[in-house]
Amino acid sequence: MKQKISLPRRNLAGSPGRTAVLVLLTALLTMTVLGGTLIVSGLRKGLRSLEGRLGADVMVVPYEATTQSKLEDIVLQGSTGYFYMDRKLCDKITAREGVGQVSVQLFLASTSSGCCSIPVQIIGFDPETDFTVSPWIRQKRSEPLGAGDIVVGNDLNAFVGDTLTFYGVECHVAAKLDKTGTRFDTAVFTNLDTIRMLIQSSIDRKMNDFQKLNPDGVVSCVLINPADGYSAEEVVNDINLHVKKVRAIRTKEMISGVSDSLSGIASVTGILIAAVWVLVIIILLLVFTMSVNERKREFAVLRVIGASRGAAARCVLQEALTVGLLGGAAGIGIGLLVVLPFNSLIEETLGLPFLLPGGGRIALLSGAALLLAAIVSAAASALSAYRISRLDPAVILRGDAS
Amino acid sequence: MKKILQIILLLMSAALCAGVKLVFHACAKPAGGMWMHCHDAENAVCGIAAGLAVLSLLMLLIKNGKIAGCIGILTAAGAAAAALVPGHIVKMCMMDTMRCHAVMKPAVIVFSVLIALLALCCAVLRFTEKKES
Numbered sequence: 134m135k136q137k138i139s140l141p142r143r144n145l146a147g148s149p150g151r152t153a154v155l156v157l158l159t160a161l162l163t164m165t166v167l168g169g170t171l172i173v174s175g176l177r178k179g180l181r182s183l184e185g186r187l188g189a190d191v192m193v194v195p196y197e198a199t200t201q202s203k204l205e206d207i208v209l210q211g212s213t214g215y216f217y218m219d220r221k222l223c224d225k226i227t228a229r230e231g232v233g234q235v236s237v238q239l240f241l242a243s244t245s246s247g248c249c250s251i252p253v254q255i256i257g258f259d260p261e262t263d264f265t266v267s268p269w270i271r272q273k274r275s276e277p278l279g280a281g282d283i284v285v286g287n288d289l290n291a292f293v294g295d296t297l298t299f300y301g302v303e304c305h306v307a308a309k310l311d312k313t314g315t316r317f318d319t320a321v322f323t324n325l326d327t328i329r330m331l332i333q334s335s336i337d338r339k340m341n342d343f344q345k346l347n348p349d350g351v352v353s354c355v356l357i358n359p360a361d362g363y364s365a366e367e368v369v370n371d372i373n374l375h376v377k378k379v380r381a382i383r384t385k386e387m388i389s390g391v392s393d394s395l396s397g398i399a400s401v402t403g404i405l406i407a408a409v410w411v412l413v414i415i416i417l418l419l420v421f422t423m424s425v426n427e428r429k430r431e432f433a434v435l436r437v438i439g440a441s442r443g444a445a446a447r448c449v450l451q452e453a454l455t456v457g458l459l460g461g462a463a464g465i466g467i468g469l470l471v472v473l474p475f476n477s478l479i480e481e482t483l484g485l486p487f488l489l490p491g492g493g494r495i496a497l498l499s500g501a502a503l504l505l506a507a508i509v510s511a512a513a514s515a516l517s518a519y520r521i522s523r524l525d526p527a528v529i530l531r532g533d534a535s
Numbered sequence: 536m537k538k539i540l541q542i543i544l545l546l547m548s549a550a551l552c553a554g555v556k557l558v559f560h561a562c563a564k565p566a567g568g569m570w571m572h573c574h575d576a577e578n579a580v581c582g583i584a585a586g587l588a589v590l591s592l593l594m595l596l597i598k599n600g601k602i603a604g605c606i607g608i609l610t611a612a613g614a615a616a617a618a619l620v621p622g623h624i625v626k627m628c629m630m631d632t633m634r635c636h637a638v639m640k641p642a643v644i645v646f647s648v649l650i651a652l653l654a655l656c657c658a659v660l661r662f663t664e665k666k667e668s
Contacts (some may be wrong), residue, residue: 251628251629251630251633253629253630287631288630288631288632289629289630289631290627290628290629290630290631290636291629318631318632319630319631319632470645470648474640474641474642474644474645475637475638475641475642477631477632477636477637477641478637478638478641480632481632481637
């Protein structure tokens with residue numbers, strides 16, 4: 134029994150070069166499958182997170198904002214920027230038919246706050262009417278934000294109790310949000326009073342593009358959920374038709390670009406994984422066939438000394454399974470070592486919302502990848518195992534076999 | 536095998552030392568500005584990696600298995616320290632999307648973990664070498 138178990142391992146150890154190539158190939162297969170799946174899962178989770186975080190069905194912005202082709206970058210990609218419209222327009226919008234929940238937001242981009250930072254997007258919301266940001270801020274902080282209090286996104290290296298200075302105004306970090314994989318991870322949230330204070334300070338310091346601005350009389354965007362019985366499309370059409378100087382947009386339309394990019398990446402990744410699969414299976418099939426052909430006499434001797442047909446076939450299958458498990462484990466290690474630590478770089482490179490799956494799902498995917506590697510290796514060696522089991526030792530040892 | 540692993544260890548330490556300056560370096564100096572905190576982390580990692588390279592070379596050259604094994608353990612400890620430099624020992628920049636967080640930190644961690652594991656393997660091999668003789 135002991136000999137049966139150790140023979141495949143001894144065979145593998147006896148040909149280190151061949152074993153290394155086989156392990157490397159299965160590692161490549163596993164790494165591609167796991168890495169590709171993790172990236173696609175991360176993008177899907179990021180998109181879901183973005184859909185959830187946008188919160189409103191309709192967004193109304195000043196008309197100029199949509200012509201700058203920067204709006205989607207600001208709303209979806211985390212670029213910094215700001216635009217304003219008269220607050221009176223908000224009242225006109227609210228009065229339109231079909232408008233349900235309404236809340237306003239004010240935007241401001243910080244300058245680099247001293248050393249070691251880049252500008253961040255500051256978003257001011259009205260805690261009394263807000264229905265988009267407040268629900269997930271409440272998960273971290275139940276008390277209302279006071280003057281000068283801010284909530285920071287997960288990608289900012291500021292923690293509760295820290296002080297950040299924007300335009301000379303000291304702000305206290307009251308809470309830090311969970312990772313969302315979206316532009317909100319690099320944003321700072323505060324109430325309308327604080328952001329108005331910051332806007333005024335930026336104007337006083339001549340660091341704001343809108344020098345004649347009255348922070349109390351403007352808003353950056355109006356977020357709307359349609360009233361019962363009305364669709365987002367009806368509300369958008371009505372506002373665009375009857376309220377001048379503004380543009381209403383369905384938030385789902387904004388996400389559609391991201392969704393298309395995601396489909397494209399998922400397709401390319403799928404093709405890549407399929408190509409690697411086919412290539413690796415063909416190579417494994419060839420290597421196992423060649424290796425077994427070379428070792429026909431070895432197996433013939435095994436048969437002569439009493440090994441059954443099944444034992445010879447099992448030996449080949451066990452070799453393949455060992456190779457699959459070793460390569461699979463190596464591939465999982467390399468895949469995780471690339472995807473997990475470099476997830477911020479992947480997010481930056483793709484320019485799309487990206488949120489890695491949780492630990493449990495990663496473990497599940499790794500297990501599935503390992504199983505796949507073992508199955509593929511075993512399947513690739515199945516033909517060779519069958520041929521070995523049909524082998525006639527007498528013919529082989531006489532040297533008559535081709 | 537032992538020698539090959541020690542040569543790989545030496546090469547990886549040298550690669551970390553050069554890589555942190557040339558390939559996966561920290562954030563660039565802003566035009567007319569000052570170096571950011573992450574630059575200190577970059578220098579610290581480079582210095583530690585240079586030390587690791589020297590230790591790896593010593594391990595390769597020293598014939599006494601026990602001393603070489605001890606150097607291996609020291610190398611592993613040094614690599615663990617290098618992994619902790621960005622973000623833990625030395626402060627980094629404000630945003631996780633900045634280069635020092637997105638590129639330098641993960642690359643240093645990956646290299647350091649691999650160096651530490653390799654150094655431990657080499658140490659075990661060198662310790663057991665004496666027992667065999």
